[in-house]
Amino acid sequence: MEQLKLLINKLKNSPNKIRIAMVMGIAGMILIMISEVIPDKKRAPEPESGSETTSDEADTFRKSTENELRSLLEKIEGVGECEVMVSVEGTTEYVYAQNISRYTDEDADRKSDKLDENIVIIENSSGRQALVRRVIRPQISGVVVVCEGGGDIRVNERVLKAVSTALNISSGRVCVESKSK
Structure with a gap:
């Protein structure tokens, strides 16, 4: 937990914080898109429009x-x-x-x-x-x-x-x- 706080403080004081925030945002969007593409094995397949x-x-x-x-x-x-x-x-x-x-x-x-x-x-x-x-x-x-x-x-x-x-x-x-x- 301490390491996470140190990392966040470094990011706040970094001169490249805007670039880092953009990279993290893009990485988050990529993870969301991947989660939509990969099928969830727990979810039952939906019938085609009844x-x-x-x-x-x-x-x-x-x-x-x-x-x-x-x-x-x-x-x-x-x-x-x-x-x-x-x-x-x-x-x-x-x-x-x-x-x-x-x-x-x-x-x-x-x-x-x-x-x-x-x-x-x-x-x-x-x-x-x-x-x-x-x-x-x-x-x-x-x-x-x-x-x-x-x-x-x-x-x-x-x-x-x-x-x-x-x-x-x-x-x-x-x-x-x-x-x-």
């Missing part, structure tokens, strides 16, 4: 839609056992509730309108989280149904109508085929 979560949610949505549709179609007369594949576009999107306030700011010779938008945060037993106003599911882009009765034109038409009605998609996006034996 892309895994949203694709998992879209996959879950697709699979649950396929299961519900399969269950529904197998109850239709003549369909028999079937397999369903649903294609989706996009990912699950969340729309959060916001507090929006508008006000006019007037100075001596100018007037400006200002808008503040803040996401509503709620507290519950699991902590603080944003209030979700609406969840937008991925868009269904197509459906393929392979069923035992798919070769019969009447069954084919009933399946086509049921799928397009249940999923609110055009019948052109639905393909019904007969299952091979």
